[in-house]
Amino acid sequence: MLSKLWILAYRDLGRNRRRTILSIVAVALGLGLLILMNGYIAGVMDESVQNNIRLNTGHLQIRADSYTEGELSLAWPDLLRDPEVLAAHAATLPGVRGAAPVLWAGGVIATPNDSLGIQITGIDPTSTIYDPIREALVGGVFLSADDRTGIMIGRRLAEELGLAVGSDVSLTVVDSDGNADEGVFTVRGLFHTGIPSYDQGSVLMPLAKAQAFARTERRASAIMIMLHDNQALVSVSAALRSPDLQLLSWQDMNRLFLETMQTGLAFYYILDGIVMLIVAVIIANTLLMSVFERIREMGILSALGMKGRHLTQMLLLEAACMGLVGIALGLVLGLGGVAYLTYVGITIGDIASVAGDSIALGSTIHGRFVPETFAGLSIATFIFVLLAALYPAWYAARLEPVVALRG
Amino acid sequence: MDAIQINQVTKTYRVGATETHALDHINLTIGEGEFTALVGPSGSGKTTLLQIIGCLDKPDQGTVLIKGQEVTRLSANQRADLRRTSIGFVFQFFALVPVLTAYENVELPLLLSGMKTSERRARVLELLNAVGLEDRAHHRPDQLSGGQQQRVAIARALGPRPVLVLADEPTANLDTANGHQAMEIMQRLNQETGTAFVYATHDPRVIAFARRVVKMEDGKIIDNL
Ligand SMILES: Nc1ncnc2c1ncn2[C@@H]1O[C@H](COP(=O)(O)OP(=O)(O)O)[C@@H](O)[C@H]1O
Ligand SMILES: [Mg+2]
Numbered sequence: 001m002l003s004k005l006w007i008l009a010y011r012d013l014g015r016n017r018r019r020t021i022l023s024i025v026a027v028a029l030g031l032g033l034l035i036l037m038n039g040y041i042a043g044v045m046d047e048s049v050q051n052n053i054r055l056n057t058g059h060l061q062i063r064a065d066s067y068t069e070g071e072l073s074l075a076w077p078d079l080l081r082d083p084e085v086l087a088a089h090a091a092t093l094p095g096v097r098g099a100a101p102v103l104w105a106g107g108v109i110a111t112p113n114d115s116l117g118i119q120i121t122g123i124d125p126t127s128t129i130y131d132p133i134r135e136a137l138v139g140g141v142f143l144s145a146d147d148r149t150g151i152m153i154g155r156r157l158a159e160e161l162g163l164a165v166g167s168d169v170s171l172t173v174v175d176s177d178g179n180a181d182e183g184v185f186t187v188r189g190l191f192h193t194g195i196p197s198y199d200q201g202s203v204l205m206p207l208a209k210a211q212a213f214a215r216t217e218r219r220a221s222a223i224m225i226m227l228h229d230n231q232a233l234v235s236v237s238a239a240l241r242s243p244d245l246q247l248l249s250w251q252d253m254n255r256l257f258l259e260t261m262q263t264g265l266a267f268y269y270i271l272d273g274i275v276m277l278i279v280a281v282i283i284a285n286t287l288l289m290s291v292f293e294r295i296r297e298m299g300i301l302s303a304l305g306m307k308g309r310h311l312t313q314m315l316l317l318e319a320a321c322m323g324l325v326g327i328a329l330g331l332v333l334g335l336g337g338v339a340y341l342t343y344v345g346i347t348i349g350d351i352a353s354v355a356g357d358s359i360a361l362g363s364t365i366h367g368r369f370v371p372e373t374f375a376g377l378s379i380a381t382f383i384f385v386l387l388a389a390l391y392p393a394w395y396a397a398r399l400e401p402v403v404a405l406r407g
Numbered sequence: 408m409d410a411i412q413i414n415q416v417t418k419t420y421r422v423g424a425t426e427t428h429a430l431d432h433i434n435l436t437i438g439e440g441e442f443t444a445l446v447g448p449s450g451s452g453k454t455t456l457l458q459i460i461g462c463l464d465k466p467d468q469g470t471v472l473i474k475g476q477e478v479t480r481l482s483a484n485q486r487a488d489l490r491r492t493s494i495g496f497v498f499q500f501f502a503l504v505p506v507l508t509a510y511e512n513v514e515l516p517l518l519l520s521g522m523k524t525s526e527r528r529a530r531v532l533e534l535l536n537a538v539g540l541e542d543r544a545h546h547r548p549d550q551l552s553g554g555q556q557q558r559v560a561i562a563r564a565l566g567p568r569p570v571l572v573l574a575d576e577p578t579a580n581l582d583t584a585n586g587h588q589a590m591e592i593m594q595r596l597n598q599e600t601g602t603a604f605v606y607a608t609h610d611p612r613v614i615a616f617a618r619r620v621v622k623m624e625d626g627k628i629i630d631n632l
Pocket of ligand 2: 453454455575
């Protein structure tokens with residue numbers, strides 16, 4: 001019986017070919033769009049987090065218990081007293097790629113014409129954890145540890161202030177005693193990470209010089225630790241745990257960012273829903289029109305003894321056919337699009353700078369394959385298509401044979 | 408036992424304030440194997456009566472017995488089952504399923520009855536043969552003439568070996584020659600299979616095929632030979 005319903009459903013779809021194709025295209029485009037959108041978002045989220053880890057937070061940080069994120073405190077109790085020892089210990093742990101002390105201070109960079117608020121970061125130029133910056137060097141040279149007057153800034157900041165390699169600038173920092181200290185520095189190198197907030201707001205100098213400048217002696221704000229991969233996070237954390245220190249994982253440090261992203265995603269979930277709804281309406285419309293066109297035919301079928309439930313099955317089969325073909329095409333379209341995003345990416349240039357300081361977006365955005373999400377979207381699309389068929393199917397099932405035969 | 412027994416069947420249509428007594432206390436008995444013409448002017452109630460006999464519609468009052476079974480209180484599904492097993496339909500418009508071939512159209516009610524594949528195939532070929540269309544088995548309705556389509560419909564109606572075939576003006580859309588051929592086929596199949604036929608018409612040449620003529624006017628049976 002079902003086999004004949006299949007034939008009926010299949011042939012009915014062929015009858016108004018253009019309408020059937022349009023419906024299939026609607027499903028395909030809808031799902032394709034959903035997959036592309038979700039692959040894109042996953043890519044953006046992932047990339048932002050990875051960038052943030054690479055350039056800002058590392059996988060793990062050790063800080064003094066009283067240090068609070070965002071305050072950039074230079075007060076001695078808020079700093080780590082023996083950062084070199086801690087960093088050296090951390091570097092010996094299995095799974096650790098690199099560990100280095102870092103000192104952060106809020107400051108102002110000034111030229112004769114202009115001044116801007118920036119974050120001064122004292123780094124250990126020899127540490128491998130700064131490889132990403134080393135790779136991002138676009139002019140001049142990388143800092144050396146014993147450089148007492150050199151700094152590196154983002155090309156973006158340099159352009160904004162009209163600076164070049166070799167230019168002198170004045171930096172001001174409020175030191176650990178609360179006094180403003182000023183010094184003149186020379187731009188040694190320019191980097192371009194592609195992350196606007198970083199390229200625009202960071203001034204890097206050797207740790208020793210930063211410590212002297214901010215009068216922290218050998219103290220540091222944190223030990224930044226990069227792992228080979230995320231698996232080691234738990235074991236490394238456990239090995240480093242100590243009562244007067246806080247250990248922050250990249251999840252902790254990106255929590256606000258991840259939460260903001262999740263909230264932003266709510267909008268996309270609504271968008272997902274709207275796309276599915278549009279697809280459902282198109283399918284419902286197609287089936288309803290084909291039911292209206294075939295009312296007399298359904299009268300004939302019911303005169304032959306076909307029951308309402310068979311007519312329902314027939315229409316659901318038609319919907320399922322269109323849905324499955326559309327989903328297959330949509331997967332091809334969507335996965336193709338995501339593949340393009342993943343392997344080629346789209347260059348968004350400076351647009352990302354409007355995204356604000358906390359979102360570390362590169363200037364090229366990549367997609368990501370999230371098979372579970374794509375499968376879920378396909379299933380959801382299929383369910384929506386079937387739900388859309390319910391009304392036409394119900395309508396067909398409750399047609400009175402006499403009414404139907406009158407056409 | 409009679410194929411059909413109808414007692415005091417009434418059907419009234421209301422459209423706005425006007426009431427039409429399409430069937431007005433009809434009593435009628437159709438014996439097994441009869442070949443009966445239902446005759447009357449347009450609007451006399453022929454179609455309404457055939458639909459009620461065929462379990463496509465329910466009367467307002469009265470009873471309908473098919474092979475002794477009262478059918479007016481059956482559910483929609485039970486009536487569908489009864490149509491499938493006991494009643495064949497031939498309509499004025501050639502009511503074939505357009506997406507199915509002649510073969511598949513004849514096969515459809517057999518499929519609904521769950522007949523086995525081999526048996527079904529033999530039965531479809533036998534029926535197409537009986538209406539002279541074995542060479543048109545794989546044509547779609549739009550590739551068949553009106554006369555051929557109506558013969559496929561006759562074959563389809565007889566597939567499940569029903570008690571009764573109801574034909575509502577089966578020749579109205581056919582030319583004289585094709586109408587004549589369709590009537591001859593129905594008459595022959597009536598004699599060969601013993602299936603009762605009731606057909607509505609107002610064409611005297613078609614009435615001439617009947618062994619029994621029931622005349623209707625204004626929803627009443629006025630002559631019952
Ligand atoms: N669905 C309907 N609604 C209203 N009136 C109807 C309907 N069907 C039939 N009638 C009326 O019932 C009467 C009998 O119709 P019908 O059975 O079709 O007659 P016949 O088939 O003999 O031409 C006619 O007056 C017709 O207008
Ligand atoms: Mg009529």
